[in-house]
Amino acid sequence: xxxGDPQAAGSMVTGPGEPVGGGMDLGAVxxxxxxxxxxxxRNRMAMIGLVFLVFLVIVxxxxxxxxxxxxxxxxxxxxEGPSRDxxxxxxxxxxxxxxxxxxxARVSLKIGILASVLSLAIGILLGSTAGFxxxxxxxxxxRITDIFLAIPYIVLAIxxxxxxxxxxxxxxxxxxxxxxxxxxxxxxASFLSLTQQEYVEAAIALGYxxxxxxxxxxxxxxxxxxxxxxTISVGGVILTEAALSFLGVGPQDPTPAxxxxxxxxxxxxxxxxxxxxxxxxxxxxxxxxxxxIGDGLRDALDPKLK
Amino acid sequence: xxxxDRVLLSVRDLHTTFKTDDGDVKAVDGVSFDVHRGEVFAIVxxxxxxxxxxxxxxxxxxxxxxxxIQAEGILWKGENLLEGSAGRLREVRGKEIAMIFQxxxxxxNPVHTVxxxxxxxxxxxxxxxxxxxxxxxxxxxxxxxxxxxxxRVDMHPHEFSGGMRQRVMIAMAIACNPDLLIADEPTTAxxxxxxxxxxxxxxxxxDEIDSAIMLITHDLGVVAGLADRVMVMYAGxxxxxxxxxxxxxxxxxxxxxxxxxxxxxxxxxxxxxxIPIKGSPPSLLRRPSGCSFHPRCPFARVxxxxxETEPPLHLVGGMAHVSACHFAEDMKNVGVAELREEExxx
Amino acid sequence: xxxxxxxRILLLIPTVFFAISFLFFLFFTLPGxxxxxxxxxxxxTPDPGVVQRAKExxxxxxPLPVQFVHYWERTLKWDLGESYKNRRSVNxxxxxxxxxxxxxxxxxxxxxxxxxxxxxxxxxxxRYSLSDKITTVVTAGMSALPVFVLGFVLQYAFAVYPHxxxxxxxxTLRTQGLGPDSWAFFFIPTGEQWRYLILPAVTLxxxxxxLAARMMRGSMLEVLRADYMRTAxxxxxxxxxxxxxxxxxxxxxxxxxxxxxxxxTVIGVAVLTETVFSWPGLGSEIASSVTSRDLPVLLGxxxxxxxxxxxxxxxxDLSYAFFDPRxxxxxxxxx
Numbered sequence: 001x002x003x004g005d006p007q008a009a010g011s012m013v014t015g016p017g018e019p020v021g022g023g024m025d026l027g028a029v030x031x032x033x034x035x036x037x038x039x040x041x042r043n044r045m046a047m048i049g050l051v052f053l054v055f056l057v058i059v060x061x062x063x064x065x066x067x068x069x070x071x072x073x074x075x076x077x078x079x080e081g082p083s084r085d086x087x088x089x090x091x092x093x094x095x096x097x098x099x100x101x102x103x104x105a106r107v108s109l110k111i112g113i114l115a116s117v118l119s120l121a122i123g124i125l126l127g128s129t130a131g132f133x134x135x136x137x138x139x140x141x142x143r144i145t146d147i148f149l150a151i152p153y154i155v156l157a158i159x160x161x162x163x164x165x166x167x168x169x170x171x172x173x174x175x176x177x178x179x180x181x182x183x184x185x186x187x188x189a190s191f192l193s194l195t196q197q198e199y200v201e202a203a204i205a206l207g208y209x210x211x212x213x214x215x216x217x218x219x220x221x222x223x224x225x226x227x228x229x230x231t232i233s234v235g236g237v238i239l240t241e242a243a244l245s246f247l248g249v250g251p252q253d254p255t256p257a258x259x260x261x262x263x264x265x266x267x268x269x270x271x272x273x274x275x276x277x278x279x280x281x282x283x284x285x286x287x288x289x290x291x292x293i294g295d296g297l298r299d300a301l302d303p304k305l306k
Numbered sequence: 307x308x309x310x311d312r313v314l315l316s317v318r319d320l321h322t323t324f325k326t327d328d329g330d331v332k333a334v335d336g337v338s339f340d341v342h343r344g345e346v347f348a349i350v351x352x353x354x355x356x357x358x359x360x361x362x363x364x365x366x367x368x369x370x371x372x373x374x375i376q377a378e379g380i381l382w383k384g385e386n387l388l389e390g391s392a393g394r395l396r397e398v399r400g401k402e403i404a405m406i407f408q409x410x411x412x413x414x415n416p417v418h419t420v421x422x423x424x425x426x427x428x429x430x431x432x433x434x435x436x437x438x439x440x441x442x443x444x445x446x447x448x449x450x451x452x453x454x455x456x457x458r459v460d461m462h463p464h465e466f467s468g469g470m471r472q473r474v475m476i477a478m479a480i481a482c483n484p485d486l487l488i489a490d491e492p493t494t495a496x497x498x499x500x501x502x503x504x505x506x507x508x509x510x511x512x513d514e515i516d517s518a519i520m521l522i523t524h525d526l527g528v529v530a531g532l533a534d535r536v537m538v539m540y541a542g543x544x545x546x547x548x549x550x551x552x553x554x555x556x557x558x559x560x561x562x563x564x565x566x567x568x569x570x571x572x573x574x575x576x577x578x579x580x581i582p583i584k585g586s587p588p589s590l591l592r593r594p595s596g597c598s599f600h601p602r603c604p605f606a607r608v609x610x611x612x613x614e615t616e617p618p619l620h621l622v623g624g625m626a627h628v629s630a631c632h633f634a635e636d637m638k639n640v641g642v643a644e645l646r647e648e649e650x651x652x
Numbered sequence: 653x654x655x656x657x658x659x660r661i662l663l664l665i666p667t668v669f670f671a672i673s674f675l676f677f678l679f680f681t682l683p684g685x686x687x688x689x690x691x692x693x694x695x696x697t698p699d700p701g702v703v704q705r706a707k708e709x710x711x712x713x714x715p716l717p718v719q720f721v722h723y724w725e726r727t728l729k730w731d732l733g734e735s736y737k738n739r740r741s742v743n744x745x746x747x748x749x750x751x752x753x754x755x756x757x758x759x760x761x762x763x764x765x766x767x768x769x770x771x772x773x774x775x776x777x778x779r780y781s782l783s784d785k786i787t788t789v790v791t792a793g794m795s796a797l798p799v800f801v802l803g804f805v806l807q808y809a810f811a812v813y814p815h816x817x818x819x820x821x822x823x824t825l826r827t828q829g830l831g832p833d834s835w836a837f838f839f840i841p842t843g844e845q846w847r848y849l850i851l852p853a854v855t856l857x858x859x860x861x862x863l864a865a866r867m868m869r870g871s872m873l874e875v876l877r878a879d880y881m882r883t884a885x886x887x888x889x890x891x892x893x894x895x896x897x898x899x900x901x902x903x904x905x906x907x908x909x910x911x912x913x914x915x916x917t918v919i920g921v922a923v924l925t926e927t928v929f930s931w932p933g934l935g936s937e938i939a940s941s942v943t944s945r946d947l948p949v950l951l952g953x954x955x956x957x958x959x960x961x962x963x964x965x966x967x968x969d970l971s972y973a974f975f976d977p978r979x980x981x982x983x984x985x986x987x
Contacts, residue, residue, distance in 0.1 A: 009689060014678055044965070143666075143667070146667050147667050147670045147671045147674065148671070148674075149916070150667050150671040150958050150961060150962055151671050151674070151675065151954075151958060152916055152919040152920060152954075152957055152958070152961060153917075153919075153920055153952050154919065154920035154923050154924075155675075155919075155923075155938060155957070157676050157924075158939065158942050159675070159679060159682070159942060159950075162682055162942050162943075163678070163681060163682055175653055225820075227947060235796065239796070239798055241801075242798040242801075243798065243799070243800070243920070243924055246798070246800045246924065246927070247923070247924070247927065247939050247942075247943075248943060249942070249943075258797065262798060262800075262801055263800070266800070266804050269807070269808045269812065270808070270812055270816065273719070273808070276801065276804060276805075280797070280798065280801045283796070283798060283801075284793065284796045284797050285795075287795075287796035288796045291792065291795070291796060292792075333958075365886060367882055367885055367886055396888045396889070396890060397888060398888070399885070399886055399887065400886060400887040400888035401888055404886070404887075404888040405883075407882070407883060408811035409877060409879065412878065412879035413879040413882070413883045414880055414883065415880040415883070415884070415898050415902070415976070416880070416902065416976070416977070416978055417901045417902055417905075417976065417977060418897075418898075426887060426889070426897075427887055427888075430887065430888055430889060430893075431888060451813055462977040462978070464978045466978070478887070636700065
């Protein structure tokens with residue numbers, strides 16, 4: 001098995017850091033992926049999170065079939081509480097809240113996932129470069145990270161949001177472009193320690209190109225914290241979107257973003273608490289799902305921590 | 307119960323069981339022994355044989371939610387510790403029975419100075435003032451051979467080397483002049499060169515404060531020349547118990563013999579091979595039938611009595627030399643040399 | 653150790669400089685010509701003369717790099733300029749609002765430390781009990797609930813609802829504003845002040861308290877399994893002393909780290925909390941100055957927050973050495 005073989009790089013996920021078989025386990029050695037799934041399945045909260053997430057994805061995909069109204073359609077009922085026609089009631093200008101929450105699943109998942117992917121991509125690129133090459137490049141990248149870390153995140157986000165505008169897509173950009181600091185540090189730390197490993201030294205000695213070593217040999221071994229952080233950060237992005245909406249720099253009406261709906265529902269807590277309750281509940285459940293899945297993945301991927 | 311003045315600690319039929327997700331693990335399964343005043347009593351066995359659990363059970367140091375300790379009695383100077391109050395047990399801990407643990411780095415608290423940790427013993431048990439405790443801590447550090455004790459007393463454990471750390475551990479254990487020191491693998495985590503020094507400190511201290519030592523180890527080499535009496539444990543049970551001379555020179559159990567054969571000797575000509583015991587210790591969840599050692603025993607008669615009947619401990623010679631082997635009598639004629647022969651044939 | 657502190661402080665200076673410079677250019681690229689805004693607002697066509705005067709007054713007629721140099725010249729003398737909106741000195745605005753934020757922050761940190769660490773500790777000591785399970789669920793829920801929603805809910809439950817149902821006056825709390833602004837020893841509310849303080853303080857503390865509780869629980873559970881805890885037991889200590897003298901300080905090490913790292917989150921939460929409760933602090937003022945494009949106020953207040961953030965991080969770093977003697981300050985660096 002040569003080190004240049006992509007299969008080899010893949011199989012190294014089971015290599016360092018993963019105790020083969022574990023101390024007590026006398027059973028046959030199972031493939032890693034199956035093992036992770038077995039451990040993940042044992043975590044009840046993580047499974048509940050996964051089930052809810054699957055449900056949410058179905059809702060998002062089939063939103064036009066599920067929602068009885070469109071997101072802009074108005075009925076002459078304002079701020080009505082839940083009824084048979086309007087399961088979650090109607091909002092301040094007579095739109096069906098249930099339909100808007102259903103379509104909101106699309107918006108929130110899209111913002112959450114795309115912004116997280118963007119942050120991860122930037123963070124992986126910067127973190128792996130810093131950790132692998134070290135030296136001046138590392139110092140430069142870490143100084144830049146320090147500078148951005150010195151700025152309170154929310155100030156940066158609202159300022160950039162104010163500049164770029166307030167549509168769904170620009171919010172993805174804003175959150176994605178400001179959320180890479182932690183992941184950069186995490187990836188850098190993994191790369192720093194993994195670059196010391198013997199198989200990397202062997203690959204360098206064999207003369208493989210640096211990018212190949214970085215992405216084929218080191219990255220697969222640094223994936224665990226990235227996967228866990230990425231999962232949990234989707235929930236974080238959804239909360240950030242809500243905060244930006246509340247401050248008036250998030251997506252604008254009539255976009256059915258949950259955060260925006262909550263922000264709009266604040267005025268009528270006394271007479272129409274459903275305006276706040278349903279979108280807020282959707283946010284809480286979704287964020288919790290991602291957090292629980294992330295926690296479950298961490299425990300499943302790294303049995304040493306248990 | 308008969309009380310013998312010489313007997314300091316008497317453990318009677320100890321059963322310690324751990325509840326796990328996969329079932330109950332009988333880590334200690336019916337062990338009895340006495341420790342006499344002033345003697346060095348060694349418990350020997352591989353990891354998982356239950357030797358450490360035995361020592362923890364005596365002082366009730368196992369987590370109560372997972373460990374269940376049952377015994378006819380754990381008699382400390384005639385007083386049953388299992389029936390004593392929590393307060394009485396705390397009094398015994400540290401003051402009358404003190405422990406030395408295997409890995410001094412993790413067994414010492416990283417955030418407190420060694421002086422504070424040693425002095426704490428006097429503070430709890432003797433009501434010493436902070437000042438008195440520190441003065442005594444310096445004294446104790448000197449006693450265990452730590453140079454510049456008055457300076458080092460204010461340092462933290464991570465600032466010491468492994469051997470020095472274990473000396474600190476010993477200083478802490480002897481702070482209240484206990485009658486019994488339980489040393490659980492006191493040298494395992496240390497460099498070979500340091501091991502002998504630490505053992506030496508331990509022995510000289512024992513004479514100084516006139517206490518008994520219960521030495522728990524997997525290494526028969528450590529026991530030789532140190533212990534007065536030896537108990538060999540296998541899979542949670544005692545398999546041989548006698549004076550050190552009896553166990554070493556009139557071995558009556560194949561497992562003990564196996565341990566001896568796997569031990570390098572100084573008088574070895576170098577031509578004789580070391581013989582490891584084949585196989586690995588049994589799972590305590592699925593204990594082998596009959597004699598637990600039979601799957602690994604070169605002399606086992608299987609199928610036959612060895613895999614059918616559990617051998618009881620019985621007197622095989624001397625005053626109190628006992629072995630749990632069906633063929634203990636035949637072992638009279640078997641030594642390390644014969645074991646080698648047997649192994650090469652097989 | 654002193655050399656380490658000096659090195660850390662020297663490193664802070666370029667970090668803060670570049671951070672603030674970055675924000676300067678970022679804010680000045682915000683859409684909308686500030687001079688137009690000053691002179692007339694968003695939609696009206698302002699009088700060119702007024703615009704010209706505004707430009708001169710606020711240095712806006714010069715090219716951006718010149719403005720940048722002027723900005724730093726003024727800022728280094730701690731002259732933060734004056735508000736576009738009402739021509740008030742930013743230094744004055746800052747002084748006023750910083751004090752309010754500080755008071756709120758002190759209470760939030762007190763809640764975080766006392767409640768967060770306390771609850772986490774109890775949950776760990778009574779693992780698997782009902783109170784442990786409730787702690788797990790509540791702390792997870794808190795970290796998934798948008799802060800401003802919590803604020804609304806608290807307003808409803810402790811002010812709007814009691815008021816609506818005519819509960820006795822002493823049971824209702826206030827939801828808007830600073831209140832009578834009466835304090836003893838700088839931060840102890842006197843008279844009616846506590847009614848105004850309690851809800852925003854709880855809201856501000858919520859996220860960090862939940863995090864601290866989770867962290868404390870996990871950290872304490874780990875410590876309870878540590879060998880040195882067994883040693884402490886073998887010494888004959890009673891359970892209380894084992895936990896307090898040997899467990900607590902070890903368990904606090906990661907929690908202190910968290911409280912330090914988490915300060916950025918606290919600032920974000922403060923912006924939301926102060927806005928929900930109309931608490932006149934730095935956070936609400938920053939949020940409103942973004943919307944009104946009041947750049948001098950925005951930059952001035954942000955600079956203060958960045959400085960405070962940097963200093964707190966430094967202090968937390970230095971405090972590790974107190975909690976964990978294994979950390980030697982200056983190790984790895986030149987002594």
